[in-house]
Amino acid sequence: MKTLLPLALLALFQPPRPVTSDGAQLFEAKVRPVFAARCLSCHKGTQAAANLRLDIPQGWKNVVASGKLLKAVRHEPGVAAMPPTGTKLSERELAGLTEWVRHGAPGPVTLAKPDPAKHWAFQPLQKSPLRSPEGVEAMVEAKRQELGLSRNASAPKSVWLRRVSFDLIGLPPTPSEIENFLGDKAPGAESRVVDRLLASPRFGEKWESLLTMPSAPSAPKRSCF
Numbered sequence: 001m002k003t004l005l006p007l008a009l010l011a012l013f014q015p016p017r018p019v020t021s022d023g024a025q026l027f028e029a030k031v032r033p034v035f036a037a038r039c040l041s042c043h044k045g046t047q048a049a050a051n052l053r054l055d056i057p058q059g060w061k062n063v064v065a066s067g068k069l070l071k072a073v074r075h076e077p078g079v080a081a082m083p084p085t086g087t088k089l090s091e092r093e094l095a096g097l098t099e100w101v102r103h104g105a106p107g108p109v110t111l112a113k114p115d116p117a118k119h120w121a122f123q124p125l126q127k128s129p130l131r132s133p134e135g136v137e138a139m140v141e142a143k144r145q146e147l148g149l150s151r152n153a154s155a156p157k158s159v160w161l162r163r164v165s166f167d168l169i170g171l172p173p174t175p176s177e178i179e180n181f182l183g184d185k186a187p188g189a190e191s192r193v194v195d196r197l198l199a200s201p202r203f204g205e206k207w208e209s210l211l212t213m214p215s216a217p218s219a220p221k222r223s224c225f
């Protein structure tokens with residue numbers, strides 16, 4: 001049983017993924033490319049034309065709120081038409097900017113730079129409460145109660161033996177294995193079965209056969225590597 005635990009723990013401790021939001025995606029997809037190609041040559045940094053910076057969210061806040069930004073790109077009266085040279089923005093670009101303004105003109109997601117020394121890989125190992133089969137059971141039980149699910153009755157011993165045998169070695173138990181297990185009333189009978197199966201050459205053969213099995217007829221033979 002013990003040998004399988006590290007695999008389960010590995011899955012639990014994947015590093016968190018960076019946060020993204022719909023607003024930031026909208027900005028990245030429909031606004032940043034337009035600003036970059038058509039506006040930033042004049043509207044960025046401390047020398048920005050009309051003192052309007054489009055390279056930072058605080059910069060565009062006022063012209064978005066006053067409606068000037070959309071008016072300028074739509075060439076509506078009351079503000080200079082933008083961009084002042086070259087072609088007007090396309091209908092698609094205008095629709096993108098309009099949608100973005102309607103969503104409150106979100107900026108890109110700025111993630112605070114994490115301290116590299118705090119990366120999980122550099123933390124000293126700690127004893128996890130999950131580092132025992134009982135810990136995993138407790139976690140599953142807590143989630144079960146939270147979701148209000150009821151537990152299935154335990155499988156009968158013969159069914160359990162069949163399942164664990166197929167799981168680990170891909171073969172059903174032999175009649176004498178069934179008889180031995182049904183007769184083993186001492187505590188830890190299940191663990192002894194699992195240890196026997198893990199020690200069996202059939203265990204390695206089963207996993208080897210899965211790794212070398214092509215997933216599609218055209219796939220290379222060792223498709224996992």
Ligand code: HEC
Pocket residue numbers: 034035038039040041042043049050052063068069072073079080082083084085089
């Ligand atoms: C070639 C330089 C240049 C480019 C490119 C340019 N602008 Fe401008 N922008 C200006 C100048 C100069 C003004 C001031 C015009 C005036 O007041 O007559 C201005 C003014 C504005 C204003 C009005 C600011 C205010 O407070 O009145 C807005 C809004 C604006 N630009 C948006 C944009 C957008 C959006 C783009 C890209 C689609 C863009 N501009 C591209 C030079 C540029």
